[in-house]
Amino acid sequence: MKTSYFPGCTLNTTAKGFDNALRASFAALGAELVELPEWNCCGATFPLLVDNMLDLAAPTRVLLAAQEQGDRLAIACTMCYNVIRRTNNRLRADADALEKLNYFIEDEYRGGVEVLDVLQILRDDVGFDAVKAAVKKPLTGLKVAAYYGCMVLRPPAEVAYDDPENPRALDDLLVALGAEPVEWPHKAECCGAYLAVKSQEATAEMSYRILSSAQRAGAQAIVTNCPLCQFNLDKQQLDMGHQHGGYNPIPVLYFSQLLGIALGLDTTDFGWERHYVDARPMLRERGHFA
Amino acid sequence: MRKIGVFVCHCGLNIAGTVDVKRVVEAVEEYPGVVFATDYKYMCSDPGQALIQKAIADHELDGVVVAACSPAMHEVTFRKTARAAGVNPYLTEIANIREQISWVHEAEPDAATVKAIEIIETIIEKVRYDEPLEPFSLPLVKRALVIGGGIAGMTAALHIADAGYPVVLVEREAQLGGKMGQLSSLYLNFDTAPDLLQSRIEAVTRHPNIQVLTEAEVTELGGYVGNFTAKVNGSEPFTFDVGAIVVATGFDLLPQSELGEYGGGRYPDVIDSLQFEHMLAQGEIRRPSDGTLPKEVVWVQCAGSRDPELHKPYCSKICCMYVAKQAMAYKQRVPDGQAYVFYIDIRSQGKGYEEFVQRAMTEYDVLYLRGKVARVFAEDGRVVVWGVDTLSGKAVEVQADLVVLATAAVPSAGARDLAQRLRVSTDEYGFFSEAHPKLRPVESLTAGIFLAGAAQFPKDIPETVAQASGAAAKVLGLFAQREMVQEPTIAFVDEELCAGCGLCVAACPYEARVMHPWKPIAVVQTALCQGCGACVVACPNKASSLHNLATEQLLAMMEPVL
Numbered sequence: 001m002k003t004s005y006f007p008g009c010t011l012n013t014t015a016k017g018f019d020n021a022l023r024a025s026f027a028a029l030g031a032e033l034v035e036l037p038e039w040n041c042c043g044a045t046f047p048l049l050v051d052n053m054l055d056l057a058a059p060t061r062v063l064l065a066a067q068e069q070g071d072r073l074a075i076a077c078t079m080c081y082n083v084i085r086r087t088n089n090r091l092r093a094d095a096d097a098l099e100k101l102n103y104f105i106e107d108e109y110r111g112g113v114e115v116l117d118v119l120q121i122l123r124d125d126v127g128f129d130a131v132k133a134a135v136k137k138p139l140t141g142l143k144v145a146a147y148y149g150c151m152v153l154r155p156p157a158e159v160a161y162d163d164p165e166n167p168r169a170l171d172d173l174l175v176a177l178g179a180e181p182v183e184w185p186h187k188a189e190c191c192g193a194y195l196a197v198k199s200q201e202a203t204a205e206m207s208y209r210i211l212s213s214a215q216r217a218g219a220q221a222i223v224t225n226c227p228l229c230q231f232n233l234d235k236q237q238l239d240m241g242h243q244h245g246g247y248n249p250i251p252v253l254y255f256s257q258l259l260g261i262a263l264g265l266d267t268t269d270f271g272w273e274r275h276y277v278d279a280r281p282m283l284r285e286r287g288h289f290a
Numbered sequence: 291m292r293k294i295g296v297f298v299c300h301c302g303l304n305i306a307g308t309v310d311v312k313r314v315v316e317a318v319e320e321y322p323g324v325v326f327a328t329d330y331k332y333m334c335s336d337p338g339q340a341l342i343q344k345a346i347a348d349h350e351l352d353g354v355v356v357a358a359c360s361p362a363m364h365e366v367t368f369r370k371t372a373r374a375a376g377v378n379p380y381l382t383e384i385a386n387i388r389e390q391i392s393w394v395h396e397a398e399p400d401a402a403t404v405k406a407i408e409i410i411e412t413i414i415e416k417v418r419y420d421e422p423l424e425p426f427s428l429p430l431v432k433r434a435l436v437i438g439g440g441i442a443g444m445t446a447a448l449h450i451a452d453a454g455y456p457v458v459l460v461e462r463e464a465q466l467g468g469k470m471g472q473l474s475s476l477y478l479n480f481d482t483a484p485d486l487l488q489s490r491i492e493a494v495t496r497h498p499n500i501q502v503l504t505e506a507e508v509t510e511l512g513g514y515v516g517n518f519t520a521k522v523n524g525s526e527p528f529t530f531d532v533g534a535i536v537v538a539t540g541f542d543l544l545p546q547s548e549l550g551e552y553g554g555g556r557y558p559d560v561i562d563s564l565q566f567e568h569m570l571a572q573g574e575i576r577r578p579s580d581g582t583l584p585k586e587v588v589w590v591q592c593a594g595s596r597d598p599e600l601h602k603p604y605c606s607k608i609c610c611m612y613v614a615k616q617a618m619a620y621k622q623r624v625p626d627g628q629a630y631v632f633y634i635d636i637r638s639q640g641k642g643y644e645e646f647v648q649r650a651m652t653e654y655d656v657l658y659l660r661g662k663v664a665r666v667f668a669e670d671g672r673v674v675v676w677g678v679d680t681l682s683g684k685a686v687e688v689q690a691d692l693v694v695l696a697t698a699a700v701p702s703a704g705a706r707d708l709a710q711r712l713r714v715s716t717d718e719y720g721f722f723s724e725a726h727p728k729l730r731p732v733e734s735l736t737a738g739i740f741l742a743g744a745a746q747f748p749k750d751i752p753e754t755v756a757q758a759s760g761a762a763a764k765v766l767g768l769f770a771q772r773e774m775v776q777e778p779t780i781a782f783v784d785e786e787l788c789a790g791c792g793l794c795v796a797a798c799p800y801e802a803r804v805m806h807p808w809k810p811i812a813v814v815q816t817a818l819c820q821g822c823g824a825c826v827v828a829c830p831n832k833a834s835s836l837h838n839l840a841t842e843q844l845l846a847m848m849e850p851v852l
Contacts, residue, residue, distance in 0.1 A: 165550030185667030185674070213669065 003121060004069040005033035006062055008042055008080040015077075015227035017271015021256035022076055022118060028263045029134055031126050033074055033118070036065045042080040046087065053100055059087035060101045064109045076118045076256075078151035078226040085115040085159050117152050119225050119255070120161045123169050128176040136264030138178025139288055144258075145219035146170035146181050147210065147233070148188050149226035164188065170225055170255060177262040184217035186210045191229045192236075204243060207236040211250060220282055221251045223258060230254060234276045251279035261288055292381075292418050295326040295351040296410060297342055299333035299358035301388055306331075308392040310403045314357070317407045323418055325349050334364050339371040346375040353377070353417040357385040357410045378422035380778070380838055385413040411850035419843035428774035428817050430516040431533040434765050435460065437508055437708070440468020441751055442743025442758045443538035444490045449762030450536075451499035455769055458530060459494065460522055461504045462704075466491045468540050469744075474570035476751065477615040478646045484571070507704075511535075511712050514817045515738025516774040534738050534765040537714065537722055538758065539705055541744035544594040544601065544698040551600070552593055552695055553666040559584075559673045560666055560693045562593075563612060570619050577692055580671075584627065584691035587620055588675045589613045590663045591633040594698035602698045602719065607748045609696035610637045614650040616694065621654040629656040630688055632663045632677050640752070659686060666693055699748035714739050722746050732760040740764050779837050780819035781826065785811050787833035797828035 011019035026033045043058035062084055066073035075081040091098045092111045102108050122131065148167045156164040167188055171181040189210055192203030211233060214222050224230050234252040241247045257270050257279075267289070272280050283289035296318045300306035311329040319327040326349045330338050333356060345351060354377055356368045361384040369379035387406040395402035432455050436447045439461030447457045465471065473483035494500055506524025513519045516533045546562050547555030554560055558578040569575050577584050591609050594601035610633070617629040631650075636658070638644040650656040661678035668674070675688040701720035709716045714734045715723045722745050725733040732740055742758035743749055749757065781802075783794075790810035795803045802818035803825055805811075812825075812834075825834040832841065 163550065166556065185669050189665075216670070 002032045002034050003072050003074040004066050005035050005074045006039055008077040010077050010227045018227055018254040018256055021260040021270045024265050025256055025259040025263055029126050039065055042083045046083045056087050056101055057104055059084045060109055061105055063113050064107055066113045071112050072114045074116055074118050074121055079228055081117045082151040082159055088115050089158055119169050128172050132176040135262045137262055139262055140178050142179040143218050143220045144174055144179050144181055144223045145184050145214035147222050147224040149229040150190055153188055182217040182219045184213055186213045191232045204236050207233050215250055221253050223253050223255050225255050237277055249277040251277045251282055253279055292323055292353045293325045293351050294323045294353040294414055294417055295345050296324055296355045297333055298329040300331045305388050305392045308396050308399050308402050309406045313403055314406050318410050321411055321414055333358050334367055342371050343375040354382040355385055355413045355417055357387045359388040360386050380423040381420050383413050383417050385410040408851045412847045415846040420838045423778040425775045425778055428776055430774045431531045432769045433532045434534045435520050435532040436536045438538035438540055439466040440540045441470045442754045444494045445755050445758035446536040446742050446762045447500050448493055450765050451497045453766050457500045459500055459502045460506050460508055462507055464505050472564050473567050477611050478642050534768050536740045536742050536761045537745050538742040539745040540702045541699040541748055542702045544700050549594055557668045562695050562697045566616055566694045575623055586628050586690045587692045588630045588688050588690040589694045591696045593695040606699040608750045613696050614647045617656040618650050618654045631658045732757055732764055780821045781814050781834055781836050783812055784833045787831045788812055789831050793828045794825035794834055797824045
């Protein structure tokens with residue numbers, strides 16, 4: 001089983017480890033991700049003005065590129081998933097918009113591509129049972145807090161493939177890998193995201209709530225499917241001690257990194273050195289990292 | 291040849307300001323069959339009516355055309371006037387030259403005058419072919435069916451029964467009482483709900499005119515106003531005839547599981563308002579999770595109401611008041627506890643209602659926070675409520691022991707199915723639709739079926755009792771008639787022409803057409819026919835026709851405008 005794959009800019013740069021671990025893991029599970037031969041920026045935000053057609057052009061071009069390869073498009077970056085999926089919804093529901101955009105991009109996207117998050121493919125197509133069966137080094141004893149962010153959940157009617165108030169997919173995957181996901185209330189709470197540009201303090205507080213709640217619940221690491229949340233939660237911890245004395249940092253991992261470890265893959269290019277809070281000592285201590 | 295009089299009304303300047311009424315009179319005077327025509331300032335006034343009656347006597351008129359406002363306004367008035375002077379009411383017709391002409395063609399008086407003449411001539415042709423008719427009567431079963439044994443249904447049943455008519459009261463549950471039976475005390479005086487209710491239940495069960503059927507539902511309904519046949523299941527299914535029906539099926543709360551954003555259905559210490567009522571009624575306020583006394587209790591108003599994106603856009607109306615009551619009742623039992631209420635607005639519209647809410651704030655120190663709750667989650671054994679206080683502009687976090695959701699009121703389970711069986715319409719949420727939002731709020735659009743209580747829309751007890759009394763009054767108004775009177779301007783079948791093909795049976799939207807039990811012809815169920823004419827169009831043999839709108843009559847009416 002092969003699926004067309006759109007990495008997006010984040011997985012191509014800062015989150016290269018997410019990307020490498022993901023491709024290696026999917027290949028090992030027999031669900032190869034095939035990068036689109038040519039792709040461009042997803043547009044980065046879904047325009048909220050209904051007459052803002054111009055901002056739909058970039059994601060439509062991505063869909064067009066996917067259409068040339070088949071009828072399914074896998075996306076790992078949750079932001080890209082959100083933008084492209086919502087663009088696709090709009091184009092499928094609004095023939096006028098589709099016609100306008102096709103005119104603009106001077107090509108013909110027909111609306112037939114199914115936009116899927118990689119976690120969704122793992123759950124629905126590969127199946128967590130199959131993942132479990134393929135696990136060579138179960139993450140026994142590792143307590144993790146699954147963190148989803150908002151991009152795969154909101155707005156629910158448009159993008160969610162999981163319960164938006166109490167998502168399960170990532171927790172269930174982690175169980176399949178042998179880890180122990182903790183029950184905690186902030187799985188889908190906003191990490192602050194771009195608010196960091198405007199108000200560093202507000203974002204730091206929002207991140208602190210999430211990070212500290214995960215630790216209170218007994219997690220040794222936070223595991224996420226969102227590369228933007230990962231960056232935010234990871235980096236915010238550098239200065240967290242200033243506001244919250246005695247704060248103990250906690251590693252924030254991409255789920256694909258743990259997936260790769262559990263599948264027994266070579267983890268050297270999983271981007272460990274790019275994390276602000278190094279996860280390796282914690283993993284090594286528990287015997288999950290050489 | 292019919293002798294027709296035409297009476298053109300000025301309606302002050304409403305008509306005469308646009309239409310040249312003198313020219314109209316001159317024109318129609320010349321029309322064949324017209325023996326008299328005149329105009330007058332206000333034809334509906336006493337002198338105007340007297341003028342019509344005098345003309346009928348002087349010119350021996352046997353047909354009257356009044357050119358005036360819409361027949362919805364004064365058709366009845368003028369038919370009565372003409373009848374008093376000896377003209378059959380169905381030979382008096384209205385030509386609408388106000389709503390259809392002067393009001394809409396103000397800018398073109400000439401064209402309006404021509405159109406008025408043509409419309410009047412059309413109606414003259416109609417009167418020429420009209421036959422004298424009399425309304426006919428139908429038998430009327432003076433027994434009522436009340437569906438739902440809550441406070442609405444019991445109130446309606448008691449009023450009807452007290453007036454001397456038999457009532458069958460059907461209740462789905464094993465006991466009477468409905469939602470009121472689940473309440474503890476009631477605003478404004480903290481009356482004990484069970485005591486109040488018990489007096490009603492006893493009155494109903496002891497009443498010689500009321501037959502109560504519990505654990506029973508209406509499974510089928512046939513017939514029409516005055517002559518319904520209802521089938522009821524239950525311990526012993528039976529079928530009976532009734533003349534009128536009161537629907538009083540009440541409401542339910544939106545399932546908590548649909549309110550995931552408030553932790554509904556997920557955390558034991560997040561409950562809905564009826565669960566809290568149950569605690570109050572039992573006299574034990576305890577956290578469901580560990581049985582401890584909750585010291586910090588948060589009420590979330592509009593949980594699922596006024597939320598067009600995720601839930602119901604409407605205001606459930608009853609929550610503001612019962613939340614104030616619940617918070618006060620809580621403080622009466624737990625004086626050192628803290629009660630918080632998150633609200634969007636306080637809607638305390640009723641006698642003494644606003645004062646009651648003010649008492650909650652001032653005498654009971656209930657902390658009202660104006661803002662929505664963003665999220666409710668459990669952590670470290672407590673229920674954390676995140677919200678906003680829009681008055682201070684600050685985000686609020688409450689570490690609560692118990693959260694009570696004032697969940698949206700929705701139609702009771704099965705209401706839509708029942709509505710279909712009764713052929714009564716519902717709104718988009720499944721509440722029963724009233725016939726007119728202002729003038730006919732206790733009637734359904736189906737004749738003989740009336741509405742009471744929260745089945746129509748969420749209501750509190752006094753409002754429910756008032757509507758139930760209104761519904762009972764409508765039933766009694768119907769039963770006060772000796773028999774049902776039906777307009778005679780309905781369809782009929784010419785047996786000689788009918789081939790019995792049955793096309794009209796399928797065409798009739800009112801189920802007023804059936805095949806004759808043994809003859810190969812279709813027959814009209816006169817009580818159900820609304821005179822719409824669908825059967826006339828459907829009939830390939832022209833065997834179907836309408837009284838006073840016959841096909842040849844219609845063709846004659848079209849002549850003047852062609």
